[in-house]
Amino acid sequence: MANERSEPTLLAVRPAHLMATLLALVLHAPCTSGLEGDIRIHDPSTIIRCKGRYYVFGTGRGIPILVSDDLFTWRRAGRVFERIPESVRSYVPKNDGYTVWAPDVICINGLYYLYYSVSAWGQYVSAVGLVTNPTLDPNDPNYLWTDRGMVVHSTEGQELNAIDPGVIQSPDGRLWLCYGSYHGNVELVELDPKTGLRIAPDSPVYVIANRSEAAKIIFHDGEYYLFVNHGSCCQGTNSTYNIRVGRSPKITGPYLDRFGQDLARGAGTLFIASSGTQIGPGHLGPLVIDDGVERFSCHYEGDLERPGRSFLDTKPLIWTVDGWPMPGQDIRKGTYQIRSYRAGTVLQVDPNATRGSRPNTARYLVRDHQEWIISQTAGGLYRIVLAATGLALEADGPGARLADPQDDDRQVWGIDQLTDGTYRIVSKANGLALTASATDESTRPVVLQPFARLAQQRWIITAP
Known part of the structure; x- marks a missing residue:
């Protein structure tokens, strides 16, 4: 696994009485998903709200959808499309025309932009596509996914595998997309908020991470935080996925970890790894509930007590006094x-x-x-x-x-x-x-x- 090292405890910067609480709850609490219903998913998107319900999209045939009324109990809600739009699939001839990887979603001025990646296992000719919808409610008469075409793609010989899109709108209203995998770099480009597509075919490309994947940027208290995955996925409870983080005052980087090491060189401070029975956390997505309450979503590759496929989980997101994120813990019985x-x-x-x-x-x-x-x-x-x-x-x-x-x-x-x-x-x-x-x-x-x-x-x- 790339760049393994001993990590400092983030709790050391917190008041002593609160440090003891967090140690007791985070390190010793039972580690099983607190969610109920059908939570089977891999590579979940950011959880997004529409008309009082919560939606998350994942890897699979036609982009499978989960929905919840309360963020706790989830159910399946169909898929986005039956076949990948040819405007995107044509860039990836070896794709089967159905299987989509690692989508991400954002709402811009009342329109939902859903980014997804198209690839084939073991090869790096890949593409990120975009579909949009004015609503996520399938019972709404305006519900219709519209193909917007290819956003970015990779070809043989590049230090890039254009998968795992992560979208963010910065506080100044600009729209950005990061993407990439272990095969080469994780890159960042600016998008046009009006179209959701790249601002220009030759617009600047910023390398923000290396030897990682599942990149997602969030903004907090004047800083940008880049979360990436290290380790291996897709092997169930044998997976070694873990989530790392670095930060930067600029969205274009460089993103440095707590040691001052650049994520563009494969670095990253450990945010969350396997714990208890939960194995292989990946694909972080931010979720702001309200003022003072933040959570994050991810999937786990497997659970030692529940054999089967990967599953969705959410946890509190807390921040140290010196501005680094760490996972919190929901109260257990x-x-x-x-x-x-x-x-x-x-x-x-x-x-x-x-x-x-x-x-x-x-x-x-x-x-x-x-x-x-x-x-x-x-x-x-x-x-x-x-x-x-x-x-x-x-x-x-x-x-x-x-x-x-x-x-x-x-x-x-x-x-x-x-x-x-x-x-x-x-x-x-x-x-x-x-x-x-x-x-x-x-x-x-x-x-x-x-x-x-x-x-x-x-x-x-x-x-x-």
């Missing part, structure tokens, strides 16, 4: 303490609390009434139950209380990891966030308020 980021005190109830008692925060004393059992429910949401009594945390107007467990949205909570590694806890019933006291009076009851990224609305969730 277990017993936790829920600690206020602002005060360091933990969510609890009084020792003799019963039904109707209101939780507050206090210094942690290793008591059952300070520990909570968190379990996942439908749609990737959670129930939170006091370990001491089995009573459920329930939203009650602008506050919270304990109640007998029942099938009630007031007892269902969204728990999202924020980009700094802390968590927000939001009621499904009213959309309000669990909020600790803003004063030093630790025994005041917690309340529910609109989420505003306040310190008292951020929680550290870790094993007791």
Whole structure:
């Protein structure tokens, strides 16, 4: 595998108490996909939203499509086309006319641009094509994929294999496409946002990576981050795929890793690799949920506990204080303490609390009434139950209380990891966030308020 080296821990730059939380959750949590339904996919595109639903496209005959109503449960939704448009397939005579690799998608001014690659196994005459659609909803009368032709291609003898397109629109409105594989370079060209095609046949080409593939650029806090795959794919649980990253103040590079080494020379800081039963992460796609919550999608080549083909997964995307990305971790079923980021005190109830008692925060004393059992429910949401009594945390107007467990949205909570590694806890019933006291009076009851990224609305969730 290219450019293996010892990597520094990204956690070293975080506050000590948050570092312990992230170590506990990321390194010791069960590593299985938290998604449900039909999540079989290889080389997934960026997940994109249309009319309240989420869509992702993958490698396969005619570009297979998965769709979800909640980002958690997925189902198959047909394919983009039956045969590859001849305007693109003609550049790749050895392709079978059906099989498409590694698409990516973006929405520009209400039009969905879907880029895809056409190749054949073991050869490097390849092409990237484009189709567009005003909607991704197949029930919409305007649903129609339109062929826009070839965007870039590679020929025999080039240091290039034009596959794995990754598209990005930079903050200045310019559109860019990166593409390439282990056979040669990963290149970047500028596109015309009005057509989705290259701005000119002889426009500048920038080499941004080498000995890698599945390139994707994202923009964060004034910097561009290039994610690429190293290792081998397509061998199930024997695959060695892993995702590396470098950054640059300019979209055209150079992209340097944490050691200052150039990705154009095969470098790259490790972002995520095989862990637990999940083997071979690849093809990262960014997913911004809302302010403060970012996720990323990828596929895994295989799972040691679930024999079969590759599958989709999503995870939180968090950022170190010195501006490097790292994978977060969704909460898994277990017993936790829920600690206020602002005060360091933990969510609890009084020792003799019963039904109707209101939780507050206090210094942690290793008591059952300070520990909570968190379990996942439908749609990737959670129930939170006091370990001491089995009573459920329930939203009650602008506050919270304990109640007998029942099938009630007031007892269902969204728990999202924020980009700094802390968590927000939001009621499904009213959309309000669990909020600790803003004063030093630790025994005041917690309340529910609109989420505003306040310190008292951020929680550290870790094993007791």
